[in-house]
Amino acid sequence: MEDSFQEREGLFKWMVMPFGLSNAPSTFMRVMNQALHPFIGKFVVVYFDDILIFSTTLQEHLSHLRDVLLVLRHEKLFIAAHKCEFGVSQVLFLGYVVSATGLRVDPQKVAAVASWPTPTSITEIRSFHGLASFYRRFVHNFSAIMAPLTDCMKNTTFSWSLAASQAFELIKTKLTTAPILVLPDFDLPFELHCDASKLGIGAVLSQQGRPVAYYSEKMAGARARYSTYDVKFYAIVQAVKHWRHYLAHKEFVLFTDHVALRYLGTQDKISSRHASWTAYLQQFTFVIKHPSGKLNKVADSLSRRHALVSTLRVSVVGFECLAELYPTDAFSPRLRLQIIQELHKEGHVGRDRTLKLVADSYYWPSLRRDVERFVARCTTCQEGKGHVSNAGLYLPLPIPTQPWSDISMDFVLGLPRTQRGHDSIFVVVDRFSKMTHFIPCKKTTDAVQVASLFFWEIYRLHGLPTSIVSDRDSRFISHFWRSLWKLFKTSLNMSSAYHPHTDGQTEVVNRSLGNMLRCLVGDNLRSWDTLLCQAEFAHNHAHNRSLGYSPFKVVYGVVPRDPLALATTPQPGEFHGRAFELIEEITDLHTRAQDNLAGTAIKYKREVDKKRREVNFQVGDHVWAVLIKERFPTGRYKKLLPRKIGPVEFIAKINANAYKLRLPAHIHTADVFNVKHLFKFEPDDAMLSGFVDESLVGEGT
Numbered sequence: 001m002e003d004s005f006q007e008r009e010g011l012f013k014w015m016v017m018p019f020g021l022s023n024a025p026s027t028f029m030r031v032m033n034q035a036l037h038p039f040i041g042k043f044v045v046v047y048f049d050d051i052l053i054f055s056t057t058l059q060e061h062l063s064h065l066r067d068v069l070l071v072l073r074h075e076k077l078f079i080a081a082h083k084c085e086f087g088v089s090q091v092l093f094l095g096y097v098v099s100a101t102g103l104r105v106d107p108q109k110v111a112a113v114a115s116w117p118t119p120t121s122i123t124e125i126r127s128f129h130g131l132a133s134f135y136r137r138f139v140h141n142f143s144a145i146m147a148p149l150t151d152c153m154k155n156t157t158f159s160w161s162l163a164a165s166q167a168f169e170l171i172k173t174k175l176t177t178a179p180i181l182v183l184p185d186f187d188l189p190f191e192l193h194c195d196a197s198k199l200g201i202g203a204v205l206s207q208q209g210r211p212v213a214y215y216s217e218k219m220a221g222a223r224a225r226y227s228t229y230d231v232k233f234y235a236i237v238q239a240v241k242h243w244r245h246y247l248a249h250k251e252f253v254l255f256t257d258h259v260a261l262r263y264l265g266t267q268d269k270i271s272s273r274h275a276s277w278t279a280y281l282q283q284f285t286f287v288i289k290h291p292s293g294k295l296n297k298v299a300d301s302l303s304r305r306h307a308l309v310s311t312l313r314v315s316v317v318g319f320e321c322l323a324e325l326y327p328t329d330a331f332s333p334r335l336r337l338q339i340i341q342e343l344h345k346e347g348h349v350g351r352d353r354t355l356k357l358v359a360d361s362y363y364w365p366s367l368r369r370d371v372e373r374f375v376a377r378c379t380t381c382q383e384g385k386g387h388v389s390n391a392g393l394y395l396p397l398p399i400p401t402q403p404w405s406d407i408s409m410d411f412v413l414g415l416p417r418t419q420r421g422h423d424s425i426f427v428v429v430d431r432f433s434k435m436t437h438f439i440p441c442k443k444t445t446d447a448v449q450v451a452s453l454f455f456w457e458i459y460r461l462h463g464l465p466t467s468i469v470s471d472r473d474s475r476f477i478s479h480f481w482r483s484l485w486k487l488f489k490t491s492l493n494m495s496s497a498y499h500p501h502t503d504g505q506t507e508v509v510n511r512s513l514g515n516m517l518r519c520l521v522g523d524n525l526r527s528w529d530t531l532l533c534q535a536e537f538a539h540n541h542a543h544n545r546s547l548g549y550s551p552f553k554v555v556y557g558v559v560p561r562d563p564l565a566l567a568t569t570p571q572p573g574e575f576h577g578r579a580f581e582l583i584e585e586i587t588d589l590h591t592r593a594q595d596n597l598a599g600t601a602i603k604y605k606r607e608v609d610k611k612r613r614e615v616n617f618q619v620g621d622h623v624w625a626v627l628i629k630e631r632f633p634t635g636r637y638k639k640l641l642p643r644k645i646g647p648v649e650f651i652a653k654i655n656a657n658a659y660k661l662r663l664p665a666h667i668h669t670a671d672v673f674n675v676k677h678l679f680k681f682e683p684d685d686a687m688l689s690g691f692v693d694e695s696l697v698g699e700g701t
Contacts, residue, residue, distance in 0.1 A: 028048060028049075029047075029048055031075075032046050032048065032049075032051075033046070035071055035072070035075045035077065036051070036068065036071060039064070039067065039068060039071075043055055043064045044064075044068060045093075050093065051068065051079075052091065052093050052098070053065055053068055054098075058087065061087065065086065101182075102182040102183055102210075104138075114172055116128055116172070118160070118165070118168065119160070119168070120158070120160075121158050122152070122153055122155070122158050125149055125152050125153050125158075126153055128149070128168075129146065129149055129150070129153065132146070132171055133146075138174075138214060139171070139174045139214055139216075142171075142202075142214065142216040143199075143200040143201075143202070143216035143217050143218040144197060144199045144200035144201075144202060144216060144218070145167055145170055145171055145174070146167060146171060146218075147167070147199045147200060147218055148161065148163040148164040148166070148167040149164055149167055149168065149171075150218060151164075152164050182207065182210045182211070182212055183212075184207065184212050184246060185207060186249065186250070188207050188208060189207070189250065189251065189252055189253060190205060190206070190207060190212070190243075190246055190247060190250070190252040190253070191205070191206045191207065191209075191252065191253045191255065192204075192205055192236075192239055192240070192243070192247070192252055192253070192254050192255065192286075193206065193255040194232070194235045194236050194239050194254070194255065194256050195235065195256075195257065196219075196231040196232050196234070196235035197219075197231070198219060198224060198231070199218065199219060200216055200217055200218040200219050201216065201217050201219065201231065201234065201235035201238060201239075202214070202215065202216045202235070203215045203216070203235060203238075203239035203242070203243075205239075205243050205246065212246075213243070215238075215239055215242050215243070217238060219231065228258070229258065229261075230273075232256060232257075232258040232261055233261060233274065233277060234277075236254065236256060236261065236281070237277045237280060237281065240280075240281060240284060241280070244284075247284055247286070248283070248284060250285075251285040251286060251287065252284075252285075252286045252287075253286065253287050253289050254286045254287065254288050254289065255289045255290075256288065256289075256290065257290070261288065336362075336364060336370055337370075337374070339358060339362055340354070340358055340370060340371055340374045341374070343357045343358055344357075344371075344374065344375060344378065345380075348378065348380055348381050348384070348385075350375065351371060351372055351375045351376075354371050354374075354375055355367070355368060355371045355372075358371055376682055377682040377683060379683075382624050382644065382646075382679065382681070382682065383624065383642045383643070383644050383645075383646070384642050384643060384644075385643060385644075396601040396604070396605060397431065397469065397493075399432075399594060399597050399598055399601065400431050400432035400594075401432070401590075401594060402432060402590060403430055403432050403433040403435070403462070403554060403555045403590075404430050404432070404433070404435075404462035404463065404465060404555075405432065405465055405466050405467075406430075406431045406432065406465060406466060406467045406469075407428055407429060407430055407431060407458075407465045407467075407468055407469070408428075408429045408431055408468070408469040408470065408505060408506045409426070409427060409428045409429070409454075409468060409469075409470050409476075409506070410427050410470065410471060410473075410506040410507070410510060411424055411425065411426060411427065411441075411473065412424060412425040412427060412510050412513065412514070413443055415528060416525045416526050416528070417526065418440075418526050418527065418528065418529045418530075419526065419527075420440070420529060421442060422440040422441060422442060422529045423442060423443050424440075424441050424442060424443050424445070425438050425439065425440060425441065425513070425532070426438075426439040426440075426441045426445075426450065426453055427439075427506060427509060427510060427513065428454070428457075428458055429505060429506050429509050430462075430551070430555075431469070431505065432554070432590075432593070432594075432597075433547070433551045433554040433555045433593070434505075434544045434546070434547060434551045434554075435540050435551035435552070435554075435555055436509055436513075436536060436539055436540060436551070437457055437458060437536060438513060438532045438535060438536045439453050439457050439532075440529040440532055441453060445475070446475060446478075447475045447476075447478040447480045447481045448480060450475050450481070451480075451481065451484055464488050464490060465490055466490060466491065467490065467491045467492075467493055468485065468490060468491070468492050468493065469493045469506075470492070470493075470494060471494070472494050472670055476492070476494070477494070494672075509539070512539065513535060513539070516535045516538060516539070517531065517535060520534065520535060537560075537562075539551075540552050541559065541560070541562060545600075546596060546597055546600040547593050547596055547597065548592065548593065548596040549589065549592075549593060553589065554589060554590065554593050557585055557586040557589060614656075615675050615678075616656070617650055617653075617659060617675075617678065617680075618650065619650050619651065619652065619653060620649065620650060621649070621650050621680075621681075622646065622647035622648065622649055622650075622681040623646060623647065623648060623650065623661075623678045623679060623680060623681050624644040624645070624646040624647065624648075624678070624679040624680075624681055625644060625645050625646055625648055625661060625663075625673055625677060625678055626643060626644050626677040626678070626679070627641075627642075627643065627644065627645060627667075627669070628677070631669040631670075632669075644679070645663070645664065645667060646681055647681040648661045648662060648663060648664070649661065649662045650662075654672060656675075657674055657675045657676075658672055658673070658674055658675070659672070659673055659675065659678065660672050661673055
C-alpha cells in the first residue's frame with residue numbers, strides 16, 4: 001500500500017520495496033489524512049498507521065468507531081486486530097499514556113531510563129540524552145538540569161564529571177516521578193510560571209495548580225552573557241511564544257520573581273531588543289503577578305481567585321449580544337453578521353475599508369464574501385451614497401433620410417442682456433445636414449412666442465418637420481406646444497430628464513456656439529446678438545466630420561460664396577452644371593451623407609460601449625434613484641440630503657436606457673430616469689442564508 005502509485009492504466013504496486021522511493025511515508029500520511037479528513041480534530045487523531053479515537057461516552061464511542069471502520073472499508077485499508085484496543089479508558093499513543101486524567105509518560109520507557117547504566121562514551125551520552133529529551137515536557141527546568149550532560153557531548157574526548165553524574169541521577173529520578181499533565185481546558189484561565197538562570201530558562205503552563213506542560217531552554221552563546229533582567233525577560237518571551245496557541249485566545253496570569261518586569265508596559269526608554277520583545281507581548285492579554293504579593297495586591301488577588309480572571313472583560317455598549325451568540329450559535333453566522341454590522345456602522349465606510357477593519361481582528365473562510373454582501377445590501381449606504389454609473393449602452397437616434405425632416409431644438413440661457421433685450425438663444429439643428437439656425441430671444445419667452453419664432457425663422461425656409469427632439473423644458477412640455485404639433489402630425493421626442501446625452505448633437509452645437517461667440521464679441525459682451533448671423537454662417541459653412549461635407553453642401557448642393565470668393569482666383573470647389581445634373585448630384589450627396597452618418601454612429605457606438613455595461617430592469621422591480629442637484633427646486637438642495645430615494649417601483653419602460661418610476665408624493669421632479677441614475681435595490685441583509693450554507697448546518701460540517 002505504501003509504495004503503490006496511480007497510472008493511466010490503473011493502480012500499480014511493487015512486489016518488493018523499490019530502491020530510492022523516499023516519499024512513501026509522506027504519501028501514506030496524505031492518504032490517511034484524506035480518508036479520515038471529516039473526523040480529524042473532532043474525535044480522531046491519526047499519525048501514519050496509528051489511529052486514536054476518543055469519545056466522552058461508550059455509546060458515542062461505538063458510533064465514532066463505526067464511522068471510522070466504514071471509511072477504512074471504503075478505502076480498502078486493513079487493520080491488524082491483534083494491534084488494536086477497543087473501549088479502554090487509557091491507551092498508549094506515540095510514547096504517551098493518554099487517559100481521562102491527563103497525559104503521562106510510558107512506564108516501559110521510564111523503566112529503560114531508570115535502568116540505564118552510567119555512560120562510558122559520548123555515543124552513550126547522546127543516546128540517553130535523546131531518550132530523556134522525548135519527555136522533556138514532563139520535567140521542569142529540563143535544559144538546566146541536563147546542562148552538564150550537554151557539555152560532555154561537546155568535548156572531543158569522553159570526560160565524565162561529578163556534575164554530570166549528579167545530573168544523570170537527578171534526571172532519572174525526575175522522569176520516574178514525572179507528574180501527570182492535565183489536558184488543557186480553554187474555559188479556565190492559564191497560569192504561566194517563568195524562571196531563568198545563567199544556565200537556562202524554564203517555564204510551567206498550568207491550570208488551577210496542575211501542570212499542563214513544561215518548557216526549558218539552555219542559555220548559550222551571546223544569550224549566556226545577558227543581564228539578569230534580560231534573562232528573565234527572555235524567559236517570558238520564549239515561554240509565551242512557545243505556548244502562543246494556548247495563550248492567544250484568553251487573558252492569562254504571568255508569574256515572575258523579578259519585580260522590575262512588572263513595569264514592562266510603562267517604561268519610557270527601552271533598548272531595541274526590549275522594544276521588539278515588548279511589541280510581541282502586546283499581542284497578548286495577561287496580568288503580571290509577583291510571587292511576594294506585597295507590591296501587587298490586585299494581581300495577587302487575581303491569582304488566588306481564578307474565576308475572577310476568567311470573567312474580566314471590556315464592556316462596550318452595543319456588543320452585549322455577542323456574548324449571547326457564542327453558546328447558542330455553533331457555526332456563528334449571526335455572530336459574523338453582528339461583527340460586520342458593528343464595525344461597518346461606525347461610519348458606513350466602503351467595502352475595502354470595512355473588510356480591513358474586520359480582518360484586523362477576525363477571520364473565517366468566507367470573510368471577504370460576507371463583507372461584500374453586507375456592504376452592498378446596507379440600506380443606509382445605498383440611500384446616502386449616490387453616483388452616476390456606466391450603465392446603459394449607447395443608443396443612437398434614427399438616422400434621417402433628407403434635410404430638415406427631423407430636427408432638434410434647445411435654448412442657450414444666461415447670456416448678457418443686449419440693447420435689444422435678448423439674453424437667450426433658440427437653437428434649431430437639422431439632424432441630417434447638421435445645419436443650424438441661431439435665433440435670439442428672451443428667457444421669458446413662452447411657448448406661444450417660441451412657436452412664432454419657429455414659424456418665422458424655420459417653417460418659412462424649410463417647411464414642417466416630421467419629428468422634433470428636445471429636452472423637457474417647461475415650454476416644450478406645455479399643453480399648447482403639444483397640441484400645436486399634434487395638429488401638424490409632428491412627433492415630439494423628449495429626452496430623459498436631466499440627461500443631456502440623449503440629445504448630444506444639440507449640446508455639442510451649443511458648446512461650439514459659445515466658443516465662437518467668445519472669440520467674436522471680444523470686449524463688447526452685450527453685442528453678441530448682432531454677431532449671431534456671422535456665427536451661423538461660419539457653422540453651416542464649415543466641414544462636418546460625421547457628414548464628410550459642410551451643411552450648406554448637403555442642403556443646397558453648392559457651397560455659398562464667402563468673402564474669399566470675391567477674389568479673381570478660380571474656386572475649384574464650386575459646382576457648375578445643368579439642372580438635371582444638379583438634382584442627381586444632390587441625390588447622390590444625400591445618399592453619401594446618410595452613409596457617412598450611419599458609419600459614424602456605428603463607430604462611435606463601438607467605442608463608447610467599451611466603457612459601458614448593459615443593465616435591464618423589469619416592470620415591477622424596485623430600485624434606488626439618484627437625485628442630482630438639478631432635480632431639486634431652487635433653494636431646496638442641501639449637500640447632506642440623501643443622494644438617492646427608494647425603493648421606488650418601475651411602472652413603464654420607455655426604451656433600453658429610460659424608465660418611468662412611481663415616485664413618492666413629496667418628490668416633485670420628472671418621473672423618467674436614465675438607467676445610469678438607477679441602482680438595483682438590495683434588501684438589508686439580516687438573514688442567515690447570506691452568511692452560511694444552510695445545507696451544512698443540518699449535516700454538522
